[in-house]
Amino acid sequence: MTQVFTSRDVARIAGVSQSTVSYVMTGKRPISEETRKRVQTAIEQLTYQPNAGARALASRRTRVIGLVVPFGEVSDPMGLLPFLETITECARAVDYDVLLVTANEGASALTRLGGRSLCDAIVLMDIEARDPRIPVIAALRVPVILIGVPDDADGLSCVDLDFTEAGRLAVGELVAAGHHRIAVIGYPPDVVSRELNYVARFQRGVDAAVTAAGVESHLVQPLERTRSGARAAVAAALEAAGEDCGLVVPNTVAVPHVLRALAAAGRRPGRDVSVVGVCTDAAAESMEPAVTNVSLEPRDVSRRAMRTLFALLDPDVGGPPPSGVELVVPRLTRRETTGGGATP
Amino acid sequence: MTQVFTSRDVARIAGVSQSTVSYVMTGKRPISEETRKRVQTAIEQLTYQPNAGARALASRRTRVIGLVVPFGEVSDPMGLLPFLETITECARAVDYDVLLVTANEGASALTRLGGRSLCDAIVLMDIEARDPRIPVIAALRVPVILIGVPDDADGLSCVDLDFTEAGRLAVGELVAAGHHRIAVIGYPPDVVSRELNYVARFQRGVDAAVTAAGVESHLVQPLERTRSGARAAVAAALEAAGEDCGLVVPNTVAVPHVLRALAAAGRRPGRDVSVVGVCTDAAAESMEPAVTNVSLEPRDVSRRAMRTLFALLDPDVGGPPPSGVELVVPRLTRRETTGGGATP
DNA sequence: TTGAAAGCGATACCAC
DNA sequence: GTGGTATCGCTTTCAA
Helix, strand or coil: CCCCCCHHHHHHHHCCCHHHHHHHHHCCCCCCHHHHHHHHHHHHHHCCCCCHHHHHHHHCCCCEEEEEECCCCCCCHHHHHHHHHHHHHHHHHCCCEEEEEEHHHCHHHHHHHHHCCCCCEEEEECCCCCCCCHHHHCCCCCCEEEECCCCCCCCCEEEEECHHHHHHHHHHHHHHCCCCEEEEECCCHHHHHCCCCHHHHHHHHHHHHHHHHCCEEEEECCCCCCHHHHHHHHHHHHHHHCCCCEEEECCCCHHHHHHHHHHHCCCCECCCEEEEEECCHHHHHHCCCCCEEECCCHHHHHHHHHHHHHHHHCCCCCCCCCCEEEEECCCEECCCCCCCCCCC | CCCCCCHHHHHHHHCCCHHHHHHHHHCCCCCCHHHHHHHHHHHHHHCCCCCHHHHHHHHCCCCEEEEEECCCCCCCHHHHHHHHHHHHHHHHHCCCEEEEEEHHHCHHHHHHHHHCCCCCEEEEECCCCCCCCHHHHCCCCCCEEEECCCCCCCCCEEEEECHHHHHHHHHHHHHHCCCCEEEEECCCHHHHHCCCCHHHHHHHHHHHHHHHHCCEEEEECCCCCCHHHHHHHHHHHHHHHCCCCEEEECCCCHHHHHHHHHHHCCCCECCCEEEEEECCHHHHHHCCCCCEEECCCHHHHHHHHHHHHHHHHCCCCCCCCCCEEEEECCCEECCCCCCCCCCC
């Protein structure tokens, strides 16, 4: 139980005023090398650390980022971790901390974070097309960055994967593998009903690429997230698009189920049929066989989001805050489930 | 950009003193129904929320729990989520927030959280046998709860799964399934080298049960976390303990690999061999075939940890803080990978 | 049952 | 370059 010291203790020991200690800590005014050294010594001697509450009160800056996480509401829970990890890393890199809030608090989480001055800025994940939390953002005193894009993004800062491009990439790979008929295993009903608009954006990319390549595509949906659901969806896909079609599976958890269903149907991925999954690289690599995938780039998305958020916090440094929608380009990695053919 | 109001605004509108507003909010002294109502009305009218920093400064309580999470350092990243989710839920249930810190900050995370008064208490996950963070805990001004048990737990509050019992349960199930020869696929080398003492505790339970049942057991290790690693380990296990042995796989990520390796070796889990995994129920159910498992009970462990932590924070309510080591009993669920036999 | 006022521990303005 | 001091918004004694 070490005693806790204040800046006054430091000042006393260093033989300076309390304000000087403050200025040494913040660097907000020039200090002679002489006194800075004395103060530093005192700080180390006492292992002084500034009281966060007092600092927040006086400076009106908490140095905390609020992070609203959709625990349990997201289709692929595993996919959350790289976001959390990258966001906290980015925050700590500039001496910010992260306050973790669950999305099931709804909009009240935002008013609480803002109203109580618990944080300087907010990261909001998993944005629905007409997210009920959007309207309260405008009334907040803190900047908010959305990971995901609502239907009306006016005046909001959003970062997300470019799902349209993801759709194009997936189709491109299948076309390059020689498929003329493509089936998209749609998102499961619970995802669709949540109205996450990346579903439509992805499909738009698929459609564009399909039209451009002059091939044929079928949308099989909805797929329930069960073994039998996967089997039914795969059967429907093979029926609609043919036994030797190319399959797009834009859903991490569905991919292994689809692979199993294909195996059960006697179709060999990468030989008889091709499969492109939309999932993180880690997930794609761990599957059997390893899946050609369009990556979700959670780390890039997170980094971009934090970059923009800090630009919003300090409008002076780093140029003008990139308001609007920022899209991160996805990356296709060919693995075992798509055969040869030209590089897309 | 709504203006932000203070308790003085509330006081002015309600026609009372600022301290009365404070007492209405905290309930720390009796207030007449009359004035309480006036204050409440004013609070709602202004949608007043107390400033967290000011409150922390004056009360010396932040109402924040620091949570140190081992991102990336843990063998099964997926396993982290139920901990995070349950811990934040428990905290919010009593109007606490959670500050997320990564374990890679090491011991300095603790001194920072404590020194800056960023939180009132700390949850430390993924404790190593001789965790370098343990020594600094004693010097902290805030209570700490460990999820996991170090070698020397003197004066510390720890909560963890009862891994010894987990080992017993696993062996019991295999013995009940009629196996006289048992193989344990050991933890992968990186886990072992981290000296997490649950590895030894689990093995102790296995040994005890093996001795008690008068059967034979073999420890196959280390298992690398690759497909070929799994294949080699399974081959070694079948060689050592026989083609019809019972397998214990105390590692979530290894289980699916082992299942595949068994299939490749022409052994059918639940028929030719039995398999008991140590993993969360969610993971066990999602595998093919569904695996008989001893659960890790992350939610129970988290709840116990938070219960104890709050007891540590308010020693008055809820009886004496249960200092020492609390073990949560694991639960075995029979699924498809262990055949019939008597209930263990 | 209520109010006045002294802190809590920083920041940042105003002097010098 | 440095020091004094008002101030941030709340909690909590001390008085009434």
